[in-house]
Amino acid sequence: MEQINNNENSAVKKRLPRRSRAAAKTGLRAEERAEKAAVKRGALKPARAEKAVAVRKSKETIKTEPDSVRTDKRRRTERNQKAVKIIFLGGVGEIGKNMAALECGNDIIIIDAGAIFPTEETPGFDLVVPDITYLLENSKKIRALILTHGHEDHIGGVPYLLKEIKVPVIGTKLTLALVDNKLREHRINDVKMQVVTPGQTIKLGCFGVHCINVNHSIAGSLAFAIDTPQGVIFHSGDYKIDLTPVAGEPIDLKTISEIGARGVLLYLGESTNIERSGFTMSETVVGATLDRLFAENARRRIIIATFASNVHRLKQIVDLAVKHRRKVVLSGRSMLNVVEAAEKIGELEIPDDVLVDISRIKNLRDSETVIVSTGSQGEPMSALTRMANGDNPSITVGANDAVIISASPIPGNEKLIYKVIDNLYRKGANVIYESIKNIHVSGHACCEEHKLMHTLLKPRYFIPVHGEYRHLKKHAQLAEELGMPENRILIPDIGNCIEITAKGGLRRLEDVPSGARLIDGEGIEDEKASTVIEDRRQLAAEGLFIVSVAVSGCEVVGEPAINSRGFVFDFHRDYNKEMREVINRAISGYDLYRGSVDELKRTIKRALKNYLYKKTKQSPMIVPVVVEL
Numbered sequence: 001m002e003q004i005n006n007n008e009n010s011a012v013k014k015r016l017p018r019r020s021r022a023a024a025k026t027g028l029r030a031e032e033r034a035e036k037a038a039v040k041r042g043a044l045k046p047a048r049a050e051k052a053v054a055v056r057k058s059k060e061t062i063k064t065e066p067d068s069v070r071t072d073k074r075r076r077t078e079r080n081q082k083a084v085k086i087i088f089l090g091g092v093g094e095i096g097k098n099m100a101a102l103e104c105g106n107d108i109i110i111i112d113a114g115a116i117f118p119t120e121e122t123p124g125f126d127l128v129v130p131d132i133t134y135l136l137e138n139s140k141k142i143r144a145l146i147l148t149h150g151h152e153d154h155i156g157g158v159p160y161l162l163k164e165i166k167v168p169v170i171g172t173k174l175t176l177a178l179v180d181n182k183l184r185e186h187r188i189n190d191v192k193m194q195v196v197t198p199g200q201t202i203k204l205g206c207f208g209v210h211c212i213n214v215n216h217s218i219a220g221s222l223a224f225a226i227d228t229p230q231g232v233i234f235h236s237g238d239y240k241i242d243l244t245p246v247a248g249e250p251i252d253l254k255t256i257s258e259i260g261a262r263g264v265l266l267y268l269g270e271s272t273n274i275e276r277s278g279f280t281m282s283e284t285v286v287g288a289t290l291d292r293l294f295a296e297n298a299r300r301r302i303i304i305a306t307f308a309s310n311v312h313r314l315k316q317i318v319d320l321a322v323k324h325r326r327k328v329v330l331s332g333r334s335m336l337n338v339v340e341a342a343e344k345i346g347e348l349e350i351p352d353d354v355l356v357d358i359s360r361i362k363n364l365r366d367s368e369t370v371i372v373s374t375g376s377q378g379e380p381m382s383a384l385t386r387m388a389n390g391d392n393p394s395i396t397v398g399a400n401d402a403v404i405i406s407a408s409p410i411p412g413n414e415k416l417i418y419k420v421i422d423n424l425y426r427k428g429a430n431v432i433y434e435s436i437k438n439i440h441v442s443g444h445a446c447c448e449e450h451k452l453m454h455t456l457l458k459p460r461y462f463i464p465v466h467g468e469y470r471h472l473k474k475h476a477q478l479a480e481e482l483g484m485p486e487n488r489i490l491i492p493d494i495g496n497c498i499e500i501t502a503k504g505g506l507r508r509l510e511d512v513p514s515g516a517r518l519i520d521g522e523g524i525e526d527e528k529a530s531t532v533i534e535d536r537r538q539l540a541a542e543g544l545f546i547v548s549v550a551v552s553g554c555e556v557v558g559e560p561a562i563n564s565r566g567f568v569f570d571f572h573r574d575y576n577k578e579m580r581e582v583i584n585r586a587i588s589g590y591d592l593y594r595g596s597v598d599e600l601k602r603t604i605k606r607a608l609k610n611y612l613y614k615k616t617k618q619s620p621m622i623v624p625v626v627v628e629l
């Protein structure tokens with residue numbers, strides 16, 4: 001990891017002559033210093049002193065500055081008055097692929113570069129990431145990518161962004177360790193990465209990004225208070241308020257309230273759990289529940305499925321394993337990856353005699369084993385799903401297993417996970433899942449926490465983010481309930497470009513190019529322009545016909561060969577014969593002198609399509625192939 005030299009002061013130093021450098025250092029001139037001393041002695045009241053300085057400064061502006069300095073200053077003020085634009089490229093109106101950009105003058109910073117997993121609407125793809133056309137068009141302005149935390153919906157798109165735009169990446173230790181894993185997988189080198197810690201401020205062009213510690217279901221999560229020429233924009237990241245976190249510090253409410261007291265122009269607040277009332281429970285309550293379950297299942301083998309990235313959950317499981325004299329076996333690729341990354345940076349520690357490699361699992365007794373596995377969402381290829389299906393090469397589930405699913409289904413995953421639970425029960429295992437209280441707690445703030453955040457920040461404007469439309473709407477309503485006028489709230493959509501100025505407020509500008517890019521292996525498809533999705537849907541729903549005809553010289557020879565896949569026939573009819581007749585009729589005496597191969601293909605396609613629709617009411621995909629002999 002290369003470090004960015006981000007010392008903006010060095011540039012300032014070079015430009016200023018030595019005397020002004022000294023003045024810049026103290027920020028005060030001699031008479032100001034005398035005045036300050038007077039205030040210290042009590043000889044001058046602070047308010048009066050400030051006023052005196054202000055009056056003198058304004059006089060100076062009029063009297064002493066040469067024209068060039070004045071123009072410089074005016075230019076500077078003009079530049080400072082440039083509006084800030086907020087551009088949403090993902091993560092609004094959906095939960096996933098979070099990406100936003102802040103732009104002011106010649107500077108852009110990108111906040112997060114997430115991915116989302118494909119749905120039935122995008123069959124067969126591996127991953128979906130935001131369309132970054134706007135960023136490509138403005139790549140010269142981009143100062144950095146800043147990451148709130150290491151979840152997939154915030155970092156999953158980083159490799160795809162970096163493949164096209166070389167931009168420094170800034171985040172906490174764990175976030176960057178997880179990004180580093182991805183970059184190695186994609187063989188991306190020479191990326192400048194800068195580790196930040198809460199409390200640090202990074203200068204990026206005209207933006208000053210202040211990092212604030214928040215609690216979430218992954219360690220090293222940040223909120224950002226971003227100083228812009230128009231005022232402070234506060235981005236919550238994903239957060240919850242955990243006053244008794246398993247490790248690390250509680251969310252930095254003190255700094256947040258100080259920032260609020262100084263004035264926040266715009267708040268961009270996450271909205272995931274806005275539908276839930278009350279407060280999110282502390283992560284430590286999960287430890288207490290698991291402790292009880294370890295005791296209750298003392299003779300059984302324990303298998304716990306959880307999110308690999310929840311390092312603090314893993315830490316609690318390891319601690320309990322030590323307490324209950326069990327060995328820890330890790331199962332699933334992402335589990336191994338995260339543990340490796342977390343151990344490397346000291347975020348997690350598993351004693352050597354506690355961790356046992358999965359290849360040695362047969363040497364362990366049930367009562368001394370705890371398996372920590374991926375698959376808490378029923379992901380088809382995950383370790384837990386394979387255990388449930390009986391095709392996990394290392395672990396066979398049986399009657400003496402207690403399977404604890406320490407997660408709740410992400411909306412949309414319910415079917416998958418319930419199928420896994422059913423199959424585990426069929427194998428005789430005791431399955432313990434969400435119906436048991438406090439087996440899992442969310443990483444996102446509930447209503448009361450949101451109210452607290454709004455109250456501390458007291459923003460002038462508010463834009464809800466990180467949620468489906470109803471979440472954003474509900475979050476907007478909550479802001480109104482807290483007294484914010486409706487005209488200071490805006491619900492964004494992907495592609496929206498919103499301008500904000502301290503004086504003029506929020507304004508919607510024309511949308512920027514946006515959408516989704518679909519990743520399949522090494523291939524990338526633009527969702528809007530893609531015919532692949534439509535093809536795949538058609539193939540899945542209606543099947544496929546391949547019609548091959550042979551051409552010799554300029555004439556069609558022989559009979560057409562017809563192959564189909566995934567098409568349902570009425571077995572009472574001889575379709576093959578009829579189809580051959582239809583095609584023969586369409587191309588009989590076809591002369592390539594007058595037409596072309598493409599035209600011949602189109603003729604075959606049209607004839608077969610009409611026939612099949614008329615006779616079967618189906619529209620399979622038809623692929624004509626012309627073979628020249």
Ligand SMILES: [Zn+2]
Binds near residue numbers: 149151216238443
């Ligand atoms: Zn998150």
Ligand SMILES: [Zn+2]
Binds near residue numbers: 151154238466
């Ligand atoms: Zn998130």
